[in-house]
Amino acid sequence: MAQIRGTAGYNLGGQQPRFATGPNYSNMKAEATNDPSPLDAIREQTSKIEDWLDTFAEPIKPYLPAIGRFLIVVTFLEDGLRIITQWTDQLNYLRDYRHFPRGLNHLFLLVNVLAMIACSVLVIARKQSEYAVAGLIGVVVTQALGYGLIFDLNFFLRNISVMGGLLMVLSDSWVRKKFAPAGLPQIEEKDRKMYFQLAGRVLLIFLFIGFVFAGEWNIGRILVSIVGFIASIMVVVGFKAKFSAVMLVLILSIFNVIVNNFWTLHEHHPQKDFAKYDFFQILSIVGGLLLLVNMGPGQFSVDEKKKVY
Numbered sequence: 001m002a003q004i005r006g007t008a009g010y011n012l013g014g015q016q017p018r019f020a021t022g023p024n025y026s027n028m029k030a031e032a033t034n035d036p037s038p039l040d041a042i043r044e045q046t047s048k049i050e051d052w053l054d055t056f057a058e059p060i061k062p063y064l065p066a067i068g069r070f071l072i073v074v075t076f077l078e079d080g081l082r083i084i085t086q087w088t089d090q091l092n093y094l095r096d097y098r099h100f101p102r103g104l105n106h107l108f109l110l111v112n113v114l115a116m117i118a119c120s121v122l123v124i125a126r127k128q129s130e131y132a133v134a135g136l137i138g139v140v141v142t143q144a145l146g147y148g149l150i151f152d153l154n155f156f157l158r159n160i161s162v163m164g165g166l167l168m169v170l171s172d173s174w175v176r177k178k179f180a181p182a183g184l185p186q187i188e189e190k191d192r193k194m195y196f197q198l199a200g201r202v203l204l205i206f207l208f209i210g211f212v213f214a215g216e217w218n219i220g221r222i223l224v225s226i227v228g229f230i231a232s233i234m235v236v237v238g239f240k241a242k243f244s245a246v247m248l249v250l251i252l253s254i255f256n257v258i259v260n261n262f263w264t265l266h267e268h269h270p271q272k273d274f275a276k277y278d279f280f281q282i283l284s285i286v287g288g289l290l291l292l293v294n295m296g297p298g299q300f301s302v303d304e305k306k307k308v309y
Contacts, residue, residue, distance in 0.1 A: 064294045065172055066124075071287025072165040073120035075280040076136055080116040082273070083109055098148060108146055115139050129173035133166045157206045158281050164203025165288025171197045172291050194299045201241065201297060204288050205232035207252075224251060235292070238301020245292045252289075256282045 060067075083090050087109070094105035115135050122132035140159050144150040174193040208228045228251050234244035260282065262275035 061294075064290055068287045068290035068294065069123050069126065069169055069172070071290065072162075072169055072284045073123045073136070074287070075162065075277075075284040076116040076120045076139065078276070078280040080113045080120075082276075083113050094146070098146065100146075108142075112139055112143065123169055126173060129170055133170050136166055137163055157209050158278075158285075160203050161205070161207040161285045161288070162281060164200045164206070165284050165291070167196050167200035167203065168288045168291040168295070171200055172295060197295065197297065198301075200288065201235050201238070201292055204285060204292070205235055205248075207282070207285050208232050208248075224255065227251065235297075238297035241297035241301060242293050245289045249286050249289050249293070252282050252286050256286075 090109055091105050094100040094108065095102060098105075100108060116139055119132040119135035119139070122128050123136070140163060144155070144159065149155045171193050174196070208225070228248065231244040231247040231251070235241050235248065256279055260275045260279035262272050262279055265272040265275065
């Protein structure tokens, strides 16, 4: 119980210490205990918005994982189709500018196309997810090396975010088996899912780092960068991760339609392929965020720690 001392807090002049008692002290203690922290205040406000979003999104919730997995691999499907339709141009580029020997450029493109299509189908079907994700990450790495884009900062950060989406696919596929015996195997599966959820949501936000460094600054870009940065930090630490992931989905979707509107460019426009590539890459990152909305941030997050304490 709190002790109140006389004369500037010291027991002087032989005064006996007095103790605060009675209903007034109880009310003061209750008010001090119930005073919400800034995080609690934010959590209370965002919870209301989350409840509204849950009600609004209820009809599509059962389909959210399938939509997320499809969007994650859509950039690989588009890239495979682009290579097939521009086969000769791709061969000439690898031979003339990347100095691939004749025959090796054919093999490089063929392996990439087959890997992208086969692994994307496996991800959508939720079959052999570990091998499918490993294959698609291998495609990202080999294309970065093959096309000489590994030192392009914007390309690098975007592909890091795509890898984050692929890690979310793994987390989504590692569910506890109902009839598996209790023991070490289940613990290991649960642990790796937690670690991959953490890694996936951290890598997903690298796109916004690239967004901040790319393009010309204006009022709209500054506002989007600020809101996106705050939402990205919330995703990383796992504080209201679902709400912040929904915010990022909305921001990216609007930005994607406005900036990467490749369908408005004529067929031979020099920026058409770049805009199309960026458009589908952002769709893949949106897919990863949708999986985060569906699964939650996992145990390594502020939201989960709040439940414990």
